[in-house]
Amino acid sequence: MTLSRRALLGTAGAALATSAQAQAQRLNIGFILVGPVGDYGWSYQHDQGRRKMMDAVGADRIASSVVESVAPPDFDRVVTQLQRNGARLIFTTSFTYFQATQRAAQRMGNVRFESATGTAPGPNMAVYDGRFYEGRYIQGVVAARKSRSKTIGYVAAFPIPEVIHGINTLMRGAWSVDPAMKVRVVWANTWFDPPKEADAARALIDQGCDVLCQHTDSPAPLQLAEQRGIHAFGQASDMTRFAPRAHLFSSIDEWGDYYTQRARAMLDNSWRPTDTWEGLKGGMLRLSAFTNMTPEEQAEAARIRDAIAAGTLHPFDGPIVRQDGTTVIPAGQRLTDEQIKSMNYFYRGIDVAIP
CATH class of the missing domain: 3.40.50.2300 (Response regulator)
Structure with missing residues (x-):
């Protein structure tokens, strides 16, 4: 049976709509890095953790974006742009950003934040660190x-x-x-x-x-x-x-398992503002x-x-x-x-x- 041009267009349109809907339903996750991914140290390792998260959870369920080498004066601009682009979970990966992350969390109640090496969680902000x-x-x-x-x-x-x-x-x-x-x-x-x-x-x-x-x-x-x-x-x-x-x-530093857990917690609505500090025993080091x-x-x-x-x-x-x-x-x-x-x-x- 041969489909008409109208039927073909309808089928294509439905497929595009389904694809767009799937895209919109994916969890959008942002990462703010204090250095370049190519530092082969701290920021590199956070990006390796992000990649492990993507592989474990799947690109059909989550999307992620990275902003590298963010100087403290640029933090508010970057985090605002991530929110406008649909990020619902944002990892801020330096103590340098801790106070700025607290302020962002207070004004962005619909976003969940994760502050690396932060010292105190908030209503929509978790903190995490390794026992280095x-x-x-x-x-x-x-x-x-x-x-x-x-x-x-x-x-x-x-x-x-x-x-x-x-x-x-x-x-x-x-x-x-x-x-x-x-x-x-x-x-x-x-x-x-x-x-x-x-x-x-x-x-x-x-x-x-x-x-x-x-x-x-x-x-x-x-x-x-x-x-x-x-x-x-x-x-x-x-x-x-x-x-x-x-x-x-x-x-x-091993961040992949933690990032995977937190992404999955967002997907199943079990995310809570936790305070995590793990080392050799817990596998973060x-x-x-x-x-x-x-x-x-x-x-x-x-x-x-x-x-x-x-x-x-x-x-x-x-x-x-x-x-x-x-x-x-x-x-x-x-x-x-x-x-x-x-x-x-x-x-x-x-x-x-x-x-």
């Missing part, structure tokens, strides 16, 4: 085994609690091996700026640091460590390939393969990793003493999550002041 300090503790242990100068260098972004407690945890790990270890810090005052990160790393090496850690997003400090013949750790993603002779291990380490060093790092995941070792057990010698908590006590998240002091043994 767990990896820092293991870095401290490994660095103390590797360092001949007994001085670890730390390229830090900004003096905010998540950076401060990471530095403190590194110190605790190093001291568990050798109480004579010192940590020096240079503030890069950026999350992603490879030349600035390299300059900070260079200053630390020139001060005698022979193992580098970082809380910035590019491989630049690791690459400089390779050039200068010392060891270093990767940040956020597996950076082994950028410095095959210097790299010890990377602490890897994992370590890359250990490289440039002896079998004994690898075994020790694996043992500590497994103990932290099992809860038999906690990096914030007392005693904890400030730089000025005052005791925060004595032996037998442990910092609460709230105390860790609001940390604004350095431990004794860290050779820098908080700006």
Whole structure:
């Protein structure tokens, strides 16, 4: 049987209408990134999580869009545009955006927000974070085994609690091996700026640091460590390939499962403004393969990793003493999550002041 032209047009129109309806019914999700996807660190890893979410849930049910390298002054414009484009769930992936996300959530009651490393949820805003300090503790242990100068260098972004407690945890790990270890810090005052990160790393090496850690997003400090013949750790993603002779291990952020869960919660109307903080046990943090380490060093790092995941070792057990010698908590006590998240002091043994 041959269909008439009118029937064919009707069939095509119906198909287009069905396609448009399906498009409209998909959940639209937005991501605001503090750096470029190509930083091969923090923002790269968030985008990898988005891709995993898309694969797991399916492009027939969700759509996603990414805005990279959003400076804080541009946040309101970007989030407004995402809302106008139909986004009903928006992930803001930096503590830099936390207060701006709170304000956006208050004025956009029909949108659900997720603030990475935010400190408090709201009626339509969840917060989520990884217990990255767990990896820092293991870095401290490994660095103390590797360092001949007994001085670890730390390229830090900004003096905010998540950076401060990471530095403190590194110190605790190093001291568990050798109480004579010192940590020096240079503030890069950026999350992603490879030349600035390299300059900070260079200053630390020139001060005698022979193992580098970082809380910035590019491989630049690791690459400089390779050039200068010392060891270093990767940040956020597996950076082994950028410095095959210097790299010890990377602490890897894993966001894919969380993003998948939250997208599905939106689809089945079970989304709630949760406060999520997971680490090695929950799978939001994992370590890359250990490289440039002896079998004994690898075994020790694996043992500590497994103990932290099992809860038999906690990096914030007392005693904890400030730089000025005052005791925060004595032996037998442990910092609460709230105390860790609001940390604004350095431990004794860290050779820098908080700006």
